[in-house]
Amino acid sequence: MNGLPAMLILGALFVAGCRQDMEDQPRYDPLEASNQFADGMSARTPVEGTVAHDADLSPPPTVLPYPVTIELLRRGQQRFEIFCSPCHGRTGDGHGIIVERGFPAPPSYHQDVLRKASNQHFYDVITNGYGAMYSYAARVPPPDRWAIVAYIRALQFSRAAPVAALPQSLRARLEAEAKP
Numbered sequence: 001m002n003g004l005p006a007m008l009i010l011g012a013l014f015v016a017g018c019r020q021d022m023e024d025q026p027r028y029d030p031l032e033a034s035n036q037f038a039d040g041m042s043a044r045t046p047v048e049g050t051v052a053h054d055a056d057l058s059p060p061p062t063v064l065p066y067p068v069t070i071e072l073l074r075r076g077q078q079r080f081e082i083f084c085s086p087c088h089g090r091t092g093d094g095h096g097i098i099v100e101r102g103f104p105a106p107p108s109y110h111q112d113v114l115r116k117a118s119n120q121h122f123y124d125v126i127t128n129g130y131g132a133m134y135s136y137a138a139r140v141p142p143p144d145r146w147a148i149v150a151y152i153r154a155l156q157f158s159r160a161a162p163v164a165a166l167p168q169s170l171r172a173r174l175e176a177e178a179k180p
Helices: 003-017 070-088 119-128 142-160 168-178
Strands: none
Touching: 070 142, 119 142
């Protein structure tokens, strides 16, 4: 019986050591109001120049940094169909599935202004977003962004390719279809 009172006293001391203020620590929940700051908000705006810990600080190249190969275009097509075609359509005409769901149509890649846009423009739009389009920087790594840019250029060329640039077999087929 001597051990039981000692265990009860030890248990009481242990429970007394666990105070509620250890659970209710003085902190703010996200977006909670605060009287500590003049604007009444507990969330603070990051200091100008703050960089995310995982940010890629290397300057992106201004020209396509990879040779345009069939493998690069296939990768670009695959990534385009995953990330871009729901909005821009599989042919880049701006008639993706989201338009059927009532969202506004994005611009067609086949407009003159986008045909004349630099490769860097498309890369920057994928990276930072533009208008209603949000950034894909967290979803699409830089090499895949460039592959998408190369594929967009291939889509644009496919719509506006001069007949003289086509192989002879395709030219002959076009001429045969054009004859009544």
